[in-house]
Amino acid sequence: MWMWVVHRTTGVAIFFFLVVHVLDTALVRVSPEAYNDVIGTYKTPIYGIVEAGLVAAIALHAFNGIRIILVDTWPWALKHQRALVWVVWGLFALLMIGFLPRHLSHVFGGA
Amino acid sequence: MSTADATTPVVEPLRPIRSGRSRNHAEQWSWLFMRGSGVLLLVLIFTHLFINLFSGDGVNQIDFAFVAGKWASPVWKIWDFVMLVLAMIHGGNGMRLLINDYARETWMRKTLKTLLTACVATIVVLGSLVIFTFDPCPLDASGDLLPGVPTFCEDVR
Ligand code: HEM
Ligand code: HEM
Numbered sequence: 552m553w554m555w556v557v558h559r560t561t562g563v564a565i566f567f568f569l570v571v572h573v574l575d576t577a578l579v580r581v582s583p584e585a586y587n588d589v590i591g592t593y594k595t596p597i598y599g600i601v602e603a604g605l606v607a608a609i610a611l612h613a614f615n616g617i618r619i620i621l622v623d624t625w626p627w628a629l630k631h632q633r634a635l636v637w638v639v640w641g642l643f644a645l646l647m648i649g650f651l652p653r654h655l656s657h658v659f660g661g662a
Numbered sequence: 663m664s665t666a667d668a669t670t671p672v673v674e675p676l677r678p679i680r681s682g683r684s685r686n687h688a689e690q691w692s693w694l695f696m697r698g699s700g701v702l703l704l705v706l707i708f709t710h711l712f713i714n715l716f717s718g719d720g721v722n723q724i725d726f727a728f729v730a731g732k733w734a735s736p737v738w739k740i741w742d743f744v745m746l747v748l749a750m751i752h753g754g755n756g757m758r759l760l761i762n763d764y765a766r767e768t769w770m771r772k773t774l775k776t777l778l779t780a781c782v783a784t785i786v787v788l789g790s791l792v793i794f795t796f797d798p799c800p801l802d803a804s805g806d807l808l809p810g811v812p813t814f815c816e817d818v819r
Pocket of ligand 2: 572573576602605609711714715721728745790792
């Protein structure tokens with residue numbers, strides 16, 4: 552039940568992000584400076600945190616999506632679906648532990 | 663049957679599936695597409711994020727020249743195009759399912775779905791045009807390179 556709420560919320564968030572993302576990428580057809588100006592704001596700390604949230608949303612939606620596919624098609628996975636929820640959170644935690652230190656050091660200066 | 667009025671809809675018996683949605687022909691395709699595109703999107707998007715946000719200097723490396731460098735290769739053009747189309751249809755179809763679930767009035771469902779279709783179509787067309795009409799070395803009115811173009815533009819001229 553909870554995973555269903557998570558899956559819906561992240562799906563909707565990613566959808567709206569993608570609409571904005573295609574619009575900002577379209578600025579490469581306006582001029583290099585217009586694109587660089589807007590992308591420049593994405594390198595600020597506030598956006599850095601938004602980007603971390605986006606990666607978290609993608610990771611959760613993607614891993615949980617795979618769990619849904621497995622549970623719908625594979626009897627073994629259906630039987631163990633509660634355990635698989637923990638696998639989703641485990642993979643999510645691993646990915647964020649790998650990603651966050653590097654990303655935050657890019658955003659907050661340093662390496 | 664004699665008491666049923668003529669407006670009672672004839673509903674095909676629906677075979678339930680485990681995730682709780684009912685099946686008919688169109689919905690069966692939708693169900694399959696969400697799963698097929700999901701698996702592909704996992705690979706496409708994780709690679710996209712790895713290259714643009716994790717390797718090199720992460721977000722700090724992204725500027726016009728970075729995009730020009732990537733789109734110099736047809737591999738990344740096709741990659742982005744497939745990602746654009748699949749993600750917008752997957753996300754758009756997902757939004758359609760949510761509209762079906764939450765919008766109660768018929769007019770509301772119709773309006774939202776029309777808006778959604780227009781939005782998905784606009785973004786797919788715009789995004790595709792951007793990828794395939796991209797010019798890495800744009801010039802200003804007097805024929806000089808605009809500031810911010812990649813260094814290889816100097817050599818090409
Ligand atoms: C990264 C790889 C992805 C995977 C593995 C994945 C997987 C899935 C699956 C299996 C479903 C079907 C759920 C169901 O039928 O009940 C789904 C639903 C959905 N997805 Fe994705 N997806 C991915 C990426 C995306 C992206 C990029 C977007 C947005 C552009 C998105 C938005 C949605 C939405 C809005 C739903 C509907 C949620 C619902 O009906 O509860 N997904 N996803
Ligand atoms: C914060 C994370 C992200 C960053 C920094 C980023 C960066 C970029 C950049 C620099 C481009 C230009 C072309 C290229 O490099 O391939 C691009 C294009 C694109 N990105 Fe992302 N991206 C991010 C997240 C995402 C996500 C989550 C999705 C999918 C849901 C996505 C989908 C796309 C698509 C479809 C294009 C092509 C746009 C077009 O057709 O004009 N991106 N992105």
